[in-house]
Amino acid sequence: xxxxxxxxxxxxxxxxxxxxxxxxxxxxxxxxxxxxxxxxxxxxxxxxxxxxxxxxxxxxxxxxxxxxxxxxxxxxxxxxxxxxxxxxxxxxxxxxxxxxxxxxxxxxxxxxxxxxxxxxxxxxxxxxxxxxxxxxxxxxxxxxxxxxxxxxxxxxxxxxxxxxxxxxxxxxxxxxxxxxxxxxxxxxxxxxxxxxxxxxxxxxxxxxxxxxxxxxxxxxxxxxxxxxxxxxxxxxxxxxxxxxxxxxxxxxxxxxxxxxxxxxxxxxxxxxxxxxxxxxxxxxxxxxxxxxxxxxxxxxxxxxxxxxxxxxxxxxxxxxxxxxxxxxxxxxxxxxxxxxxxxxxxxxxxxxxxxxxxxxxxxxxxxxxxxxxxxxxxxxxxxxxxxxxxxxxxxxxxxxxxxxxxxxxxxxxxxxxxxxxxxxxxxxxxxxxxxxxxxxxxxxxxxxxxxxxxxxxxxxxxxxxxxxxxxxxxxxxxxxxxxxxxxxxxxxxxxxxxxxxxxxxxxxxxxxxxxxxxxxxxxxxxxxxxxxxxxxxxxxxxxxxxxxxxxxxxxxxxxxxxxxxxxxxxxxxxxxxxxxxxxxxxxxxxxxxxxxxxxxxxxxxxxxxxxxxxxxxxxxxxxxxxxxxxxxxxxxxxxxxxxxxxxxxxxxxxxxxxxxxxxxxxxxxx
Numbered sequence: 001x002x003x004x005x006x007x008x009x010x011x012x013x014x015x016x017x018x019x020x021x022x023x024x025x026x027x028x029x030x031x032x033x034x035x036x037x038x039x040x041x042x043x044x045x046x047x048x049x050x051x052x053x054x055x056x057x058x059x060x061x062x063x064x065x066x067x068x069x070x071x072x073x074x075x076x077x078x079x080x081x082x083x084x085x086x087x088x089x090x091x092x093x094x095x096x097x098x099x100x101x102x103x104x105x106x107x108x109x110x111x112x113x114x115x116x117x118x119x120x121x122x123x124x125x126x127x128x129x130x131x132x133x134x135x136x137x138x139x140x141x142x143x144x145x146x147x148x149x150x151x152x153x154x155x156x157x158x159x160x161x162x163x164x165x166x167x168x169x170x171x172x173x174x175x176x177x178x179x180x181x182x183x184x185x186x187x188x189x190x191x192x193x194x195x196x197x198x199x200x201x202x203x204x205x206x207x208x209x210x211x212x213x214x215x216x217x218x219x220x221x222x223x224x225x226x227x228x229x230x231x232x233x234x235x236x237x238x239x240x241x242x243x244x245x246x247x248x249x250x251x252x253x254x255x256x257x258x259x260x261x262x263x264x265x266x267x268x269x270x271x272x273x274x275x276x277x278x279x280x281x282x283x284x285x286x287x288x289x290x291x292x293x294x295x296x297x298x299x300x301x302x303x304x305x306x307x308x309x310x311x312x313x314x315x316x317x318x319x320x321x322x323x324x325x326x327x328x329x330x331x332x333x334x335x336x337x338x339x340x341x342x343x344x345x346x347x348x349x350x351x352x353x354x355x356x357x358x359x360x361x362x363x364x365x366x367x368x369x370x371x372x373x374x375x376x377x378x379x380x381x382x383x384x385x386x387x388x389x390x391x392x393x394x395x396x397x398x399x400x401x402x403x404x405x406x407x408x409x410x411x412x413x414x415x416x417x418x419x420x421x422x423x424x425x426x427x428x429x430x431x432x433x434x435x436x437x438x439x440x441x442x443x444x445x446x447x448x449x450x451x452x453x454x455x456x457x458x459x460x461x462x463x464x465x466x467x468x469x470x471x472x473x474x475x476x477x478x479x480x481x482x483x484x485x486x487x488x489x490x491x492x493x494x495x496x497x498x499x500x501x502x503x504x505x506x507x508x509x510x511x512x513x514x515x516x517x518x519x520x521x522x523x524x525x526x527x528x529x530x531x532x533x534x535x536x537x538x539x540x541x542x543x544x545x546x547x548x549x550x551x552x553x554x555x556x557x558x559x560x561x562x563x564x565x566x567x568x569x570x571x572x573x574x575x576x577x578x579x580x581x582x583x584x585x586x587x588x589x590x591x592x593x594x595x596x597x598x599x600x601x602x603x604x605x606x607x608x609x610x611x612x613x614x615x616x617x618x619x620x621x622x623x624x625x626x627x628x629x630x631x632x633x634x635x636x637x638x639x640x641x642x643x644x645x646x647x648x649x650x651x652x653x654x655x656x657x658x659x660x661x662x663x664x665x666x667x668x669x670x
Contacts, residue, residue, distance in 0.1 A: 081133035092131045096140045099124055103147055111155050118152050177227060184226035291368070298365050298431060299374050302344060303389045305430055309338040337430055341378055343386030344430070352429040353421045356414055356578065357649060362431050363412065371405070414577050442566060442641065443467060444559055448537045450475035453498075454557060454566050455484040455643050456491045464494075474498045476538060480568035481552035482506050484643055489516055499523060501534060503546065503553035525555060545632050549625030550617055556632055564639040565632070565652060570617065571659055572600035572609065573645030602648070602655045609659050618663075629663040632656070 103110070103121050110117040125144055132138050316332050317324055324332075333340060337348050350362040366387065369375035373392030380386050393403060420426065442454035443466060451474045457463060467474060474495035479485040479502040488510075492498060499522040507524065510516035523534050530546035533539050543558040547570060557566040574597040575587040588594060599608040618625035633656065640652035648655050657664060 079133070080135075084133040088131060089134065089137060092128055093137055093140060095128045096125070096137070096144055099128075100140070100144045100147060103144065103151065107151060110151060111158065113159065118148055118155070122148055178221045180231065181223040181227050182221055184220065184223045184230070291365075295365050295368050295374075298362070299369050299389070301431065302349065302369075302375060302387055305337060305349070306342070306344050306387075306389055309333075309336040309344070310342065312336045313338050339380040339384070339386040341380045341386055341388075343378055343380070343388040345380075345424075346377070346385040346387055347420050347424050348426060349387055349430045351417065351420050351424075351426050352431065352433055353426050354429075354433050356417050358431075358434060359417055359429075360412060362429070363410065443470060445470040446537060446541050449473055450537065452476040452478065452538065452542070453491060454478045454641075455480045455568055456487045458487055459490045459494060476501060476534070478502070478555065478557070479506055480556075480566070480643065481550070481554045482509060483552050484568045485510065499534075501525075501555070503548075503555055505553060525553075543635055545628055547625060547628040549621035549623070549628060551620045556628075558632075558635045558637055560636075562639065563637045564641060565635070565637040565656070566641045568643040571602070571613075571640070571642055571656065573602050573640075573642050573648060573655075574600045576645045578646045600644070602645075602659060604658050606658050610662055613659060614662050626663045629660045633660070633664055 099121055103118075106117055109115060110121075122145075125141060125148075129141055132141055313333050313336050316336075317329065330340070334345075337344055339345055346366075350359060350366060352358040352362060366375060370377060373390060376388040376390040378386050378388060393401070442456065444452045444454070446452060449471050451467065451470050451472075453467075453474055453476065456477060474491070475498055477488060477491050477495075477498045477500050479488055479500070481503060482505060485502070485506055488500065492500065501523040502521045502525075504524055504526045507521050523532065525532055525544075525546040527546075527548045530548060532544075532546075534542075534544070541560055543560065545556045545558075547554040547556060550570060552569055554568060554570050556570060558564070559566065575593065577587040580587040588597060599612065601609065633653075637656075638650055638652055640648040640655065642648075
């Protein structure tokens with residue numbers, strides 16, 4: 001690829017002097033340097049004017065410069081011509097760029113063995129280079145040469161290293177290695193022969209070889225020691241170190257870890273839930289349960305209670321003919337919920353003796369009113385907290401008067417709630433009891449207005465009042481298992497149109513007792529028909545699971561809207577503090593209660609209840625029990641109403657999984 005001959009080198013050497021160069025750029029730089037030199041000489045020259053004139057006559061301008069002949073000037077434009085025709089330059093530049101683009105586009109093709117595309121590209125570049133007269137055009141040519149050189153280097157490396165596409169023939173290479181090892185001397189530790197000795201040995205070996213003798217009998221074809229010493233070590237550029245090819249001192253075999261593949265979890269179509277349909281009455285319920293609405297109504301109730309109570313107390317005390325004593329005044333004020341500071345007692349206003357949950361909610365609502373400044377808290381002469389109506393200050397006015405907000409933490413647990421009811425003899429809360437749609441006794445009012453009763457309790461006047469508050473239309477009575485059925489008869493007599501839901505075997509069991517004279521049950525769940533449907537209105541609001549693996553043949557219901565699980569004996573939550581709240585007895589009193597309550601507690605890890613469910617409740621059919629538990633676990637519930645123990649108001653799914661952990665995980669002994 002030499003671009004210049006010896007003649008070109010001679011011509012360039014002849015034109016290398018500053019006086020004969022045809023490079024305009026060099027001319028300009030040399031002329032400017034001469035001009036600067038002349039200025040310096042003129043500044044330093046102090047000779048007389050006459051001597052300078054005489055020197056000018058002796059040395060006329062340009063007399064010492066030699067002029068180049070025309071042939072030499074034309075020859076100098078062979079490599080550099082600043083006045084080259086633009087059309088020719090564009091043609092050359094386009095041709096060089098096309099070659100560069102073709103080289104890049106055909107890289108894979110030029111890399112193939114036997115392809116001479118790189119050589120042809122360089123030859124074409126040499127032809128175009130004859131017309132390159134400018135440095136910028138030469139730059140394009142140089143880029144092309146660099147790209148061609150890089151591609152040529154890569155192709156050579158592939159051929160030497162044996163690329164998969166072409167290059168070294170592996171079979172031929174192996175056969176040559178075998179031939180080399182067969183020609184090894186008898187003593188492989190002998191000194192390596194020179195190249196002349198190897199040629200003589202090969203020639204004599206070929207002349208003395210027996211044509212009938214096979215190649216397999218001539219020497220050791222697997223003399224690796226000779227191949228390594230004679231071929232590999234001699235051409236190995238790696239430095240010799242003590243650990244060369246020895247490897248680590250100890251090698252630990254890695255055990256392959258097998259990952260267990262699990263099948264993709266698919267959603268059971270039978271567990272699909274139809275979207276809830278909102279009705280106008282549902283929107284009304286949400287409006288009444290709104291926080292702002294509740295706080296406003298409670299604030300209004302507080303103002304009415306305070307004003308009416310003060311008026312009644314004043315009229316009663318003024319109606320007395322004699323001066324009342326201090327004790328009498330306190331009794332009258334306590335009767336009408338008025339404190340001696342003019343406020344309303346906090347506990348009488350908020351504590352609901354019928355519901356611990358609503359008592360907490362009432363305190364919650366009052367705390368918002370206090371924060372907003374609509375209600376004030378004070379203490380009476382007995383240092384008991386009282387509530388007063390107040391008017392909130394504007395922020396600027398409160399800042400001007402120096403009024404600051406203070407916070408206090410008030411804790412209320414179940415036992416304290418019971419003590420407050422007993423200490424202050426609270427019979428009814430000033431904030432009225434809110435009849436909830438879902439009561440702990442197991443009455444649920446459905447969207448259609450019908451009431452479903454689960455594991456009915458004794459039909460007392462209080463229970464009748466609750467049912468009347470829900471509309472009084474009892475349509476379904478469900479016995480949750482073979483044990484929770486005692487009060488079905490009075491409920492059926494009070495509500496004869498109600499339909500009874502029960503597991504198989506309960507009707508036959510009740511016929512053995514003359515006290516139970518029931519009509520046949522309308523809905524009976526059986527093992528061979530455990531997916532039985534009740535009615536459209538019932539099935540749209542409830543999920544049902546018949547746990548026939550339970551000894552008592554349990555029926556478990558899920559109320560979808562409230563996310564409440566209703567069950568009887570599949571899970572216990574002792575001690576039953578709420579159920580004992582009106583008896584005057586402690587839920588933990590009695591020797592047997594103290595023994596059994598810890599065993600049937602849901603507090604994590606609930607080991608004893610796990611054992612009770614595993615070894616007692618699931619013995620009838622453990623596999624069926626496990627399948628039912630897993631179906632229940634797929635339900636979406638957060639609240640749990642058991643027949644034995646307190647209601648789990650929130651986090652019921654976690655409680656259920658804690659107790660049923662052995663059934664939800666894979667156990668070998670199932």
